[in-house]
Amino acid sequence: MSTSLNAPYHHGNLRQALLEAALIILQKEGEAGLGLRDLARAVGVSPAAPYRHFDSRAALLEALAVTGFQRFAASMEAVAASNPKDPMAAMGRTYVTFALENPNLFRLMFSPQLKKDGRPGLKMAADAAFETLRHVVGGDVGTCRIKALAAWAKVHGLAILLLDSQIALRAGEDREALIAEIVGSL
Amino acid sequence: MSTSLNAPYHHGNLRQALLEAALIILQKEGEAGLGLRDLARAVGVSPAAPYRHFDSRAALLEALAVTGFQRFAASMEAVAASNPKDPMAAMGRTYVTFALENPNLFRLMFSPQLKKDGRPGLKMAADAAFETLRHVVGGDVGTCRIKALAAWAKVHGLAILLLDSQIALRAGEDREALIAEIVGSL
Helix, strand or coil, X not given: CCCCCCCCCCCCCHHHHHHHHHHHHHHHHCHHHCCHHHHXXXXXXCCCHHHHCCCCHHHHHHHHHHHHHXXXXXXXXXXXXXXXXXXXXXXXXXXXXXXXXXHHHHHHHCCCCCCCCCCHHHHHHHHHHHHHHHHHHCCXXXXXXXXXXXXHHHHHHHHHHHHCCCCCCCCCCXXXXXXXXXXXXX | CCCCCCCCCCCCCHHHHHHHHXXXXXXXXXXXXCCHHHHHHHHCCCCCHHHHCCCCHHHHHHHHHHHHHHHHHHHHHHHHHCCCCCHHHHHHHHHHHHHHHCHHHHHHHCCCCCCCCCCHHHHHHHHHHHHHHHXXXXXXXXXXXXXXXXXXXXXXXXXXXXXXXXXXCCCCCXXXXXXXXXXXXX
8 A cells, every 4th residue: 555645644654754744845835834734734634633743833843953953964974984085075065065955954953943952852963963073073072072163163154155145156166066165175 | 512312413424323223223123123214213313314315124224234244344354454473363253253242233244135136235345344354365366265265154154153052162161262262273
């Protein structure tokens, strides 16, 4: 039996289905388009069903941000492992590319409205993403934190400046090449 | 004669008085608190008077962002000149400090809603601020642009991560010292 969007969900996979549908809505319409009732309709369940998994819209947004950080960390880890010669540059490019390909999710993950204090699950997911970076930076613990924060600031800034259209490309300039050059100058 | 906020303005200084009052409102209340009528009241002129200088609220916001970039560039230039041993680090600290001290103005200056394309005055002011950075980076024109963009990305990212409460300070850690260390690792 195929699991079409309108098929009934077994207990245990509705949460995941809601998250996947919410990620699609977030990508297409932005955070403003995300309500638990719209989400129920998109997944084909009763309006009350999402509340079994998410107390509130804020809880849904938090779960989306957690999912975002998990995928973000996984893709940075994967790319670092497959680029042993320069894992930092590979991670940096992946960081910026993730932001440009998932702008609404990226902004949600780093939204000041979604404070990490008081949301231990989100804080853990965000810290784990930073840890993948810190692990690749290596070195001793003290200077390592500063170096990792500096590398983070640089790729985060580049992502935001590009997302916010602050860096004007020159005629014929390739965005990917520019990202690689800037990230490579770490 | 003193020029109190309620004194009549000579032709020619009302624009500046409106901008100064608008900067204060922006700092205190954020962009949402800024309307041309509120501004007229704050400065003590007729509701129509601001329209002699700003066509619309958008024109006022643009003029504020231009003023922001001019002051930003001037303070970066001044600090670079007075720190000849490491002008880059001094500019970087000034960049981040400006953002933290003027969060609403900083966000307005880099707002994607206030597109620099089609606003030549704003584009010129923003480009001039970037030029102060590029000038200090030095070197030849090609690699100089990449190095300047990389330095910009780093200080911009650090400013945004701090403004958005994404970097958690450790117990007893001093924010200024952390900024200096991260910027110094350029």
